[in-house]
Amino acid sequence: MPAVSSRGRGRRAMNEINMVPFIDVMLVLLIIFMVTATVITPGSINIPTAGQSSKQPDKRIDVMIDAEGKLSLGGELKEKNITEKEAVAAIKTALADNPEMPVMIAADSDLRYQQVITMMKQLREAGVQRVGLSVK
Incomplete structure (x- = not known):
């Protein structure tokens, strides 16, 4: 009422x-x-795996970063235990002849993600057009 x-x-x-x-x-x-x-409870992150590409490039430059953060170059360049600046300079000179050559970054799974992103950023700033991540 x-x-x-x-x-x-x-x-x-x-x-x-x-x-x-x-x-x-x-x-x-x-x-x-x-x-x-x-x-x-929040779920765990399930990172997807990538499949193999149909054809591997004939010439490429590999940047390998181990668990301690040490850099090595492979592929067209063969150098071990170099600094990031030396690696970027060597890659830049190697790409002067062929700017379309891909650069693959292979990092240890225990490595901090920030180091991989920093390396990618430095390569992009150096003018590398094709940067990829190597996966299993």
Whole structure:
């Protein structure tokens, strides 16, 4: 039954919404979401594997980064234990004749991801057009 006010001449119904049931429902929903948020555990990341390409390039430059972060060059260039700047300079001079030659980065699975991204960035800034990641 709506609330009734006795102001003035007659009895009139007041147009008010009772907020108590709405607040009760919202508090129950809040509690339910808080409890379920603690129960749900985030899933592990499943990194996809890449298939083999149909044809390997005849000439390519391999940049190999081991678990300690040491760089080695393979493929067309054969150098071991060099710095990133030396590797980028050697790759840049090797690509002067053939700028379309691909550069593949092969990194150890225990290596920090940031080192691979840094190497890719340096190669891109040096003007290497085709940079790829080597996978199993």
